[in-house]
Amino acid sequence: MASASHMLGPVCLIENTKGQLVANPEALKTLSAITQPVVVVAIVGLSRTGKSYLMNKLAGKKKGFSMDCTVQSHTKGIWLWCVPHPNKPDHTLVLLDTEGLGDVEKGDNQNDSWIFALAILLSSTFVYNSVGTINQQAMDQLHFVTELTYRIRAKSSPDMNNGEDSVEFVSFFPDFVWTLRDVTLKLEVDGQPLTPDEYLENSLKLKEGTNEKDKNYNLPRLCIHKFFPKKKCFVFYPPTEWKKLNQLETLQDDELDCDFVQQVAKFCSYTSSHSKTKTLPGGIKVNGPRESPTQSFHSLLRLRGQITFTYFQF
Numbered sequence: 001m002a003s004a005s006h007m008l009g010p011v012c013l014i015e016n017t018k019g020q021l022v023a024n025p026e027a028l029k030t031l032s033a034i035t036q037p038v039v040v041v042a043i044v045g046l047s048r049t050g051k052s053y054l055m056n057k058l059a060g061k062k063k064g065f066s067m068d069c070t071v072q073s074h075t076k077g078i079w080l081w082c083v084p085h086p087n088k089p090d091h092t093l094v095l096l097d098t099e100g101l102g103d104v105e106k107g108d109n110q111n112d113s114w115i116f117a118l119a120i121l122l123s124s125t126f127v128y129n130s131v132g133t134i135n136q137q138a139m140d141q142l143h144f145v146t147e148l149t150y151r152i153r154a155k156s157s158p159d160m161n162n163g164e165d166s167v168e169f170v171s172f173f174p175d176f177v178w179t180l181r182d183v184t185l186k187l188e189v190d191g192q193p194l195t196p197d198e199y200l201e202n203s204l205k206l207k208e209g210t211n212e213k214d215k216n217y218n219l220p221r222l223c224i225h226k227f228f229p230k231k232k233c234f235v236f237y238p239p240t241e242w243k244k245l246n247q248l249e250t251l252q253d254d255e256l257d258c259d260f261v262q263q264v265a266k267f268c269s270y271t272s273s274h275s276k277t278k279t280l281p282g283g284i285k286v287n288g289p290r291e292s293p294t295q296s297f298h299s300l301l302r303l304r305g306q307i308t309f310t311y312f313q314f
């Protein structure tokens with residue numbers, strides 16, 4: 001089986017340019033060359049919040065996805081890097097890094113949402129990266145895009161009667177990982193320490209009241225619970241003093257905060273050992289006998305292209 005070890009660095013898979021999302025044929029060719037089953041990890045979140053750093057760690061490399069220490073960012077869209085899977089030699093780890101979300105200079109919220117939704121559709125583990133605390137704004141954005149993804153998926157499947165039958169869709173949804181960066185908050189409730197998972201569960205707890213305010217509070221939480229039954233949270237302390245933050249790529253582990261180093265190791269170990277093989281609607285494993293895995297992945301992307309197109313007609 002062809003492996004991904006020949007891919008020296010990331011390439012742009014979906015370019016977000018001049019208001020359009022365009023798939024890069026070269027990247028699609030690279031994907032087609034892989035015949036191993038694929039595990040797909042995608043990361044989404046605002047620009048300059050340490051996403052690429054974390055993805056390079058997952059790849060087991062110091063450099064790869066370009067890390068941004070200036071205000072201007074690189075080609076926007078989704079970047080692809082296929083690397084040998086660290087734990088499963090017969091699998092390929094497909095890493096999808098997103099660029100430019102929430103950039104002021106670009107200011108295109110609609111395309112941001114599409115990039116976000118594509119990352120959910122293409123991944124088997126979806127990493128949502130944010131800074132500081134789990135706050136309402138991050139929750140609302142996740143809610144908005146989850147609903148959008150659901151609508152895209154419902155439109156692509158005539159069997160799903162007006163989106164009411166969500167069982168199949170949920171099984172196709174990726175596992176969810178919330179990565180919280182630069183956490184300085186003490187995780188506790190009523191003086192009792194909380195694990196990151198408990199903190200996430202707590203933040204997603206529903207209110208019992210039935211007034212309008214409570215309903216609005218519960219809405220995004222209900223949606224996140226429904227579509228992401230499997231959830232995990234990792235917190236990261238600031239990696240080092242702020243003056244050194246832009247040299248992170250070149251710093252050795254012993255020059256970084258030791259808790260941060262451990263937190264990154266824990267995230268990588270969990271993500272590489274728990275991420276599943278990508279499955280397609282109908283439960284077809286992307287290593288299924290009917291098609292080669294990347295042909296399936298490919299058709300998934302093509303499908304999304306069509307849906308994007310039809311969706312914009314409405």
Ligand SMILES: Nc1nc2c(ncn2[C@@H]2O[C@H](COP(=O)(O)OP(=O)(O)O)[C@@H](O)[C@H]2O)c(=O)[nH]1
Binds near residue numbers: 047050239246249
């Ligand atoms: N404060 C802080 N900075 C980080 C962290 N991880 C990476 N950085 C730095 O933040 C800048 C942007 O990182 P990058 O990984 O490119 O962020 P991305 O735009 O979200 O992909 C770089 O200068 C990194 O060295 C982190 O956990 N906390």
Ligand SMILES: [Mg+2]
Binds near residue numbers: 053
């Ligand atoms: Mg980046």
